[in-house]
Amino acid sequence: MLKTLFIAAALSLSLSATALAEKPHPTANEFSRLTVAGMKHGLSKSHPAMAACVGKISDSALSEAYQAVIARIVPAADIATLDAFFGTPLGKRWTDDNILFGQTGGASHGEFSKDELKQITPIVSLPSYIKLQEVGASGDPVIQKAVMKALDPCQ
Structure with a gap:
């Protein structure tokens, strides 16, 4: 009886961990x-000529790939910190600002208040955040494969 209860508890924990790992x-x-x-x-x-097709690629097309990379290179404590930030409107605005910055060749950057910058600075200073930026820029094989899959319909 105790053995069955232990197995059921272990299975429940395993399934919960798997479900959590699958949610981006x-x-x-x-x-x-x-x-x-x-x-x-x-x-x-x-x-x-590819613009229309590429424009249809979902913003979340690479989420699973980034999820795998994050699980591999980011410590759990940093995942919690990064997720707490990127799950907020400020985190989304930071991403929007980085998109705008990239599209304007660095000529345009949004305005953030001093209070917002106090929240942003510790995040962008995290070694894990810096690693993730490098992964995106240098092309981790997992990310590269996901990019090619997303672009397949456009070839």
């Missing part, structure tokens, strides 16, 4: 949105 983190969603926006902007400039 706000951080994964925002990094996907940022990367997809960069793809759309860059490809519409370099390959205008």
